[in-house]
Amino acid sequence: MAASxxxxxRATSFAMACNLLSQFVRKNGAAAVxxxxxxxxxEAEAKTTLPGAEEAGRKETMxxxxxxxxxxxxxxxxxxxxxxxQEKQQLTIFYGGKVLxxxxxxxxxxxxxxxxxxxxxxxxxxxSAPAAVADTTKVQAAVPVLESSLxxxxxxxxxxxxxxxxxxxxxxxxxxxxxxxxxxxxxxAKAPYQASPxxxxxxxxxxxxxxxxxxxxxxALKPNHGL
Amino acid sequence: xxxxxxxxxxxxxxxxxxxxxxxxxxxxxxRDAISLVCRHWNRFDAQSRKHVTIAMAYSTTxxxxxxxFPCLESLKLKAKPRAAMFNLIPEDWGGSATPWIRELSxxxxxxxxxxxxxxxxxxxxxxxxxxAKAHMLVSLKLDRCSGFSTLSLALIARSxxxxxxxxxxxxxxxxKENDEWLRELATSNSVLETLNFFLxxxxxxxxxxxxxxxxxxxxxxxxxxxxxxxxxxxxFRTTETLQEFAGGSFEDYLDQGGQSGNYNxxxxxxxxxxxxxxxxGTNEMQILFPYCAALKKLDLTFTFLTTEDHCQLVxxxxxxxxxEVRDVIGDxxxxxxxxxxxxxxxxxxxxxxxxxxxxxxxxGRVTHVGLRAVAEGCPDLQYWAVHVSDIxxxxxxxxxxxxxxxxxxxxxxxxxxxxxxxxxxxxxVRALLSGCTKLQRFAFYVRPGALSDVGxxxxxxxxxTIRYMLLGNVGSSDDGLLAFARGxxxxxxxxxxxxxxSERAIALAALQLKSLRYLWVQGYLASPTGGELMAxxxxxxxxxxxxxxxxxxxxxxxxxxxxxxxGARTDLPPSVIPLHPSV
Numbered sequence: 001m002a003a004s005x006x007x008x009x010r011a012t013s014f015a016m017a018c019n020l021l022s023q024f025v026r027k028n029g030a031a032a033v034x035x036x037x038x039x040x041x042x043e044a045e046a047k048t049t050l051p052g053a054e055e056a057g058r059k060e061t062m063x064x065x066x067x068x069x070x071x072x073x074x075x076x077x078x079x080x081x082x083x084x085x086q087e088k089q090q091l092t093i094f095y096g097g098k099v100l101x102x103x104x105x106x107x108x109x110x111x112x113x114x115x116x117x118x119x120x121x122x123x124x125x126x127x128s129a130p131a132a133v134a135d136t137t138k139v140q141a142a143v144p145v146l147e148s149s150l151x152x153x154x155x156x157x158x159x160x161x162x163x164x165x166x167x168x169x170x171x172x173x174x175x176x177x178x179x180x181x182x183x184x185x186x187x188x189a190k191a192p193y194q195a196s197p198x199x200x201x202x203x204x205x206x207x208x209x210x211x212x213x214x215x216x217x218x219x220a221l222k223p224n225h226g227l
Numbered sequence: 228x229x230x231x232x233x234x235x236x237x238x239x240x241x242x243x244x245x246x247x248x249x250x251x252x253x254x255x256x257x258r259d260a261i262s263l264v265c266r267h268w269n270r271f272d273a274q275s276r277k278h279v280t281i282a283m284a285y286s287t288t289x290x291x292x293x294x295x296f297p298c299l300e301s302l303k304l305k306a307k308p309r310a311a312m313f314n315l316i317p318e319d320w321g322g323s324a325t326p327w328i329r330e331l332s333x334x335x336x337x338x339x340x341x342x343x344x345x346x347x348x349x350x351x352x353x354x355x356x357x358x359a360k361a362h363m364l365v366s367l368k369l370d371r372c373s374g375f376s377t378l379s380l381a382l383i384a385r386s387x388x389x390x391x392x393x394x395x396x397x398x399x400x401x402x403k404e405n406d407e408w409l410r411e412l413a414t415s416n417s418v419l420e421t422l423n424f425f426l427x428x429x430x431x432x433x434x435x436x437x438x439x440x441x442x443x444x445x446x447x448x449x450x451x452x453x454x455x456x457x458x459x460x461x462x463f464r465t466t467e468t469l470q471e472f473a474g475g476s477f478e479d480y481l482d483q484g485g486q487s488g489n490y491n492x493x494x495x496x497x498x499x500x501x502x503x504x505x506x507x508g509t510n511e512m513q514i515l516f517p518y519c520a521a522l523k524k525l526d527l528t529f530t531f532l533t534t535e536d537h538c539q540l541v542x543x544x545x546x547x548x549x550x551e552v553r554d555v556i557g558d559x560x561x562x563x564x565x566x567x568x569x570x571x572x573x574x575x576x577x578x579x580x581x582x583x584x585x586x587x588x589x590x591g592r593v594t595h596v597g598l599r600a601v602a603e604g605c606p607d608l609q610y611w612a613v614h615v616s617d618i619x620x621x622x623x624x625x626x627x628x629x630x631x632x633x634x635x636x637x638x639x640x641x642x643x644x645x646x647x648x649x650x651x652x653x654x655x656v657r658a659l660l661s662g663c664t665k666l667q668r669f670a671f672y673v674r675p676g677a678l679s680d681v682g683x684x685x686x687x688x689x690x691x692t693i694r695y696m697l698l699g700n701v702g703s704s705d706d707g708l709l710a711f712a713r714g715x716x717x718x719x720x721x722x723x724x725x726x727x728x729s730e731r732a733i734a735l736a737a738l739q740l741k742s743l744r745y746l747w748v749q750g751y752l753a754s755p756t757g758g759e760l761m762a763x764x765x766x767x768x769x770x771x772x773x774x775x776x777x778x779x780x781x782x783x784x785x786x787x788x789x790x791x792x793x794g795a796r797t798d799l800p801p802s803v804i805p806l807h808p809s810v
Binding site: 016178186 | 237238252256257259260261263264265267310312313314315397426505506528529531553577578579580639641642672699724725749750783
């Protein structure tokens, strides 16, 4: 579980470096930790900078600060030392009221597909897009995992064809609820027979006192409708 | 800390150097990465980790925490589901702090800071804690907790001389011996910087509050329950350090006659930056005017201000970073916010009264108009929670275009209007999620038809970095949920409410979501036995079923599922049924 959590999140470059380190430990065993890492005396004589350490051979050293570190996909950063396997992800295509889902679709094929799609004129109906779909099925030979039709009622005023569970009122936060109840109590205590709040007597205007506040004669002291 | 690991080396780096570097590493994700490199670094992290947050107390045990982080200085623990803050969780659900406090008190010799949120803490628990930790405790937060009384507050006050933070916000506290605890605090403690008992019902006299402010010369934050504001006027004159004040209570001008008309008497020290007053009305609002230019935070959630009042007030506050209001602020008020509050980082627009009988101002509604204005006018927004009465795709697109710094966005579409200007909101949501690349928390609570299955699949696709999500009334079939679940690679915590998904789809979705470790659902197509949920049975995945309060409300049943190393709960009440592991 923990490992999969790491996959999805946007890792800091520090966390990615740690990730690389732990992969190294797993590959070379705990002894590698004690032996040190590319900073042994022999190497230090020949090379002085970290990038230079690369040439010493990938077996003993590793790039702790991958240049590609940043906010890109975690998989990209891990790639240099990790396996050379193809990146496989899920591909979802929405087209003409249909949804096609392919699991484990290779990254380079997806890139090609997207290039193909973007080259075609989006307005043209029989442009490159359908061809792309055909290419996909030809190349991939994978069976779409999920095909479903989009609800036709997209454009109309929707009458959702779903079995609604129950009419659940939107829950109110307890603190707000208490406040609104208290407000009702105060209103009723003040004027239990009041028909509407606008019957409340208007505020006394004190323009003299307010002059020093710089409000001027136009200070908005309307009758307090809100209360 | 690193001293006793000796003169060992790893990767050619001496422990001493490692310790110095790791001291600067506080981010929990980075710390996590360090702990997974090798055993040596794991031990290193364990002994130098200062703070841990356990988001779900039942996911582990106190003993495990002790084994992993024996030198912990600060712990935050949460137990009850977030829905408890909306009165949706049964009273006896659980969340007792007792086993935790027992272990924390017996071991954890470095613990100075404790924060319990949505837990049950008894007077006995606090007595045990104080006995063991009084000499060390620097910060204690019992946040939205219950089960204790003011006697414990008095005990804490008397015994914890180093306490600089005491937070009790929105806790339910039994009142005994009036506000003796406050007098004890005022006379025993001189280092207090934060006292927060906002949104509690415990009594605090103006005399003891004034005593506290006089004696605690470092007091920066004072958030209290209801205490008549005219009686606090002197208090504000005796402090030079106060930065934040919340609470108090304004009486009605009609009752007080002339007395509370002396608004000129109010004074706040120059240090004041954040204010919130209960029941402040149009007349009292003016006491803020001289301080508005300096204000960084304004909370008007519990005031009686009209839409126009909000406009008047906000237009004087160009330096606001945090604004909390009800939707009475209206689109008009939000337009003022957009024009004035260019530094705004956090905005919350809560749901006001639904009563159309005139309690709320008739202009008090927030729609796509206000949303758009704020998106364009406040580019620094990081947290934005808003209740709207109407919405369009364009407004959501504007948020995606302008609100690039958003890391937490929550939208609730209220039931006020029968017709919404534009539905579905699929395209708007897609634009928002594509544009707000820093989003980590997202809530979208709408109505049936507002987000189709396609829209829901967009959410899945485009939520690369989102860790928490609340979805309400979304999708139109199981297909939507399943498409959604194939995405969201970072989603750890998911809350679903009032949706149309079947048990089976929910179970499959839980299995699909790679990072999911916590799931809460209320309102779904339940099977008679809950049997379909068993499709998500797997090791370490606790599945609990909270029965509906009555037979007539079957839709109110809840599912709670979470990863746990602790096995099944041992303190289940009758209303909570363990589906897996079954007891």
